[in-house]
Amino acid sequence: MKRILVVEDEPSIVTLIKFNLEQAGFFVLTAEDGNTGLQLAVDEKPDLIVLDIMLPGMDGIEICKALRQEKNMTPIVMLTARDDELDKVLGLELGADDYLTKPFSPRELIARIKAVLRRTKQDDKPEIENRMTIGELTIDTEKYEVALRGKPLELTPKEFELLIFLANHQGKVLSRDQLLNGVWDFEYDGDTRIVDVHVSHLREKIEDDTKQPKYIKTIRGFGYKMEGP
Template identity: 65%
Template sequence: MDQRVLIVDDEDSIVTLLQYNLEKAGFQTDTAFTGKEGLEKAVSNEFDIIVLDLMLPELDGTEVCKQLRQKQIDTPILMLTAKDDEFDKILGLELGADDYLTKPFSPKEVVARIKAILRRTNKQEKDNQSQVIKIAELTIYPEQYEALIREELLSFTRKEFELLLYLAKHKGKVLSRDQLLSAVWNYDFVGDTRIVDVHVSHLRDKIEPDTKNPVYIKTIRGLGYKMENPSS
């Protein structure tokens, strides 16, 4: 069965170009021309990936992305923008986008990025089909994309969960920010790893008894982060 792509962009020429090249590459496509329409389609239909423009009428791309993740819809998102702005890149990925491409772009590059995201997503899902991980009062169910702290179900974005799972699988090992960025996001910010710090902060808010004195995710000054078992 062909994989389905939702294209959300308000420029007819870009939508037509992407549709042509994606269908030529074997994908099925659907389209939306406003953020509101894109959100409605993404919520009510199943897609393998969403190509989402940042600047959209009614709802912009960051708001669409944010609402989808709040609704626990973890369909991979490739965000497009006419802005070559580092803040937009960090913000988009922080909100749950999987990759980021700046206009103007080559249609072949979009197809290549989509295939890479889908390969990575499928690999992560296969890797996650493993045994339950328990660290003190934290229990992680990789296959279900769920985690509990003191038997309370936690709410995560896809990337937050993948970061937590990666840290947990490497418990006791110091992981650099670059390692985490490469493993979880498969993305190179040329040394800019703020997105990792933001997500670690989010994880601590959810799992740590005291965020000022974390016992699960330790900061190793000058090196990175390490997951520890506070009861050991």
């Protein structure tokens, strides 16, 4: 039975989510403040976390950041009462796997949870090389490490996943929709700007000159292509 941690401070929402998740066959843990939620995430090792952004104590963004900095890759579905573009971009950039804005239907939440669990199940992932070298970039997919000319780079989880996806399709032109579906595996309100944000941040870390990138090339009017210099 999959274990879901729900970190939410509104009792009525906790009750609604807990009831529906249990009906769907999940075991549910709950926390009503950020500090307790983070502790449970570390101690109980749930299969997925449903994480509200606005929380007493640590907020959801801080919890997500703290977990990812410790290489805790537990899937996270974030919730917020605000339909705020900045919140969405920031939450996903820090490593959240999906995002729902309140109010939402329990059916939609369960569908998203199941989709994220399918996507992150290790046994379902295609076989890929553990180590790849592209130009002066070295990518270790097993250790989640990237180095440029031997110097380790600090990438967010989503930046790393984006880099791997591009590297596995080296030389192929990928549209923004293909990248969105391949890396995030859901439609981000029909808005592909999240892809451009992550490509921009990734370029800042792997390119010597972001205006004339060697690795991630922009294909005007379509998308991006990764190739060796």
